[in-house]
Amino acid sequence: MDIKVLRSFVAIIEEGSFAAAARRMGVSKSMCSKMIADLEADLGTRLLTRTTRAVTPTAAGQAFHDRVAQILTQLDAAFEAVRAASSRPSGPLKVGAPVQYTLKVLKPHLMRFMEDFPDIQLDMVLDDSRSDMTRDGFDAVIRIGTLEDSSLHARRLHDANILLVASPDYVARHGSPDQPSDLRDHLCLHYTNLRGPGTWPLRHGNDVVYQKITPAFSSNNGELLRALAVAGKGIALAPEFQVADDLARGLLVQVLPDHALPGVPIHVVYSSRKLVTASLAAFLDFMARLELGRTE
Structure with missing residues (x-):
């Protein structure tokens, strides 16, 4: 029996759907479904119960999964033991x-x-x-x-430092905030992957201030926000590794330097x-x- 069929069956049980298992295995959903249908035909029993919402194993399917998963783990370990003995991982x-x-x-x-x-x-x-x-x-x-x-x-x-930055032109036109609450009166460029909608965590000493802001612009792409900050469109909260070159060249300046987030x-x-x-x-x-x- 093709080992890929067994891996597909285990993936379906673990993922809970044919679509997710197919993505994991790198095959089409229809191919995944056909492999399981052929497997059930070979074994002469139904392994899965299919509904419009989920795929669950039958009693026979769960028992088969438990043994097959264990066998596959042992097989993978055997393969890796041989590979690990080589000086050239591949x-x-x-x-x-x-x-x-x-x-x-x-x-x-x-x-x-x-x-x-x-x-x-x-x-x-x-x-x-x-x-x-x-x-x-x-x-x-x-x-x-x-x-x-x-x-x-x-x-x-x-660890990475997270800084508040803006362009010199923005600071000249809008001023620089003196404390976190001043950010409510500034154009803020918000990174949407931060936890907490419209909230910036800012550290001062041992305390962290969770400052609410009203984003002037939001994106899940940090490079876009950096470019907007360089263009003078607002203040951004950015990792130091992302803006270090801009700070060195004077394209950006740090604002509220006492409220950076060190040690992320x-x-x-x-x-x-x-x-x-x-x-x-x-x-x-x-x-x-x-x-x-x-x-x-």
């Missing part, structure tokens, strides 16, 4: 990461990773949203900020439920050895 590796962090901080290191591990096929997916590791098939993702999902393993890479953690996280492949282990070890936290 195979596909899918990693998700924020756009500007990758371009400003990781890019030169990724080039060296490719040189050090030529047999690893690295698929780097740049997306500022919080990707679902299981649904989107990631081996690891890089996340900025406090982690919420305790089911994930995490390795801390470094950046982690590489990976699932506790998936086998750590030789490729993923190589990536994790490589990242742990880097001196990050500065622009290149």
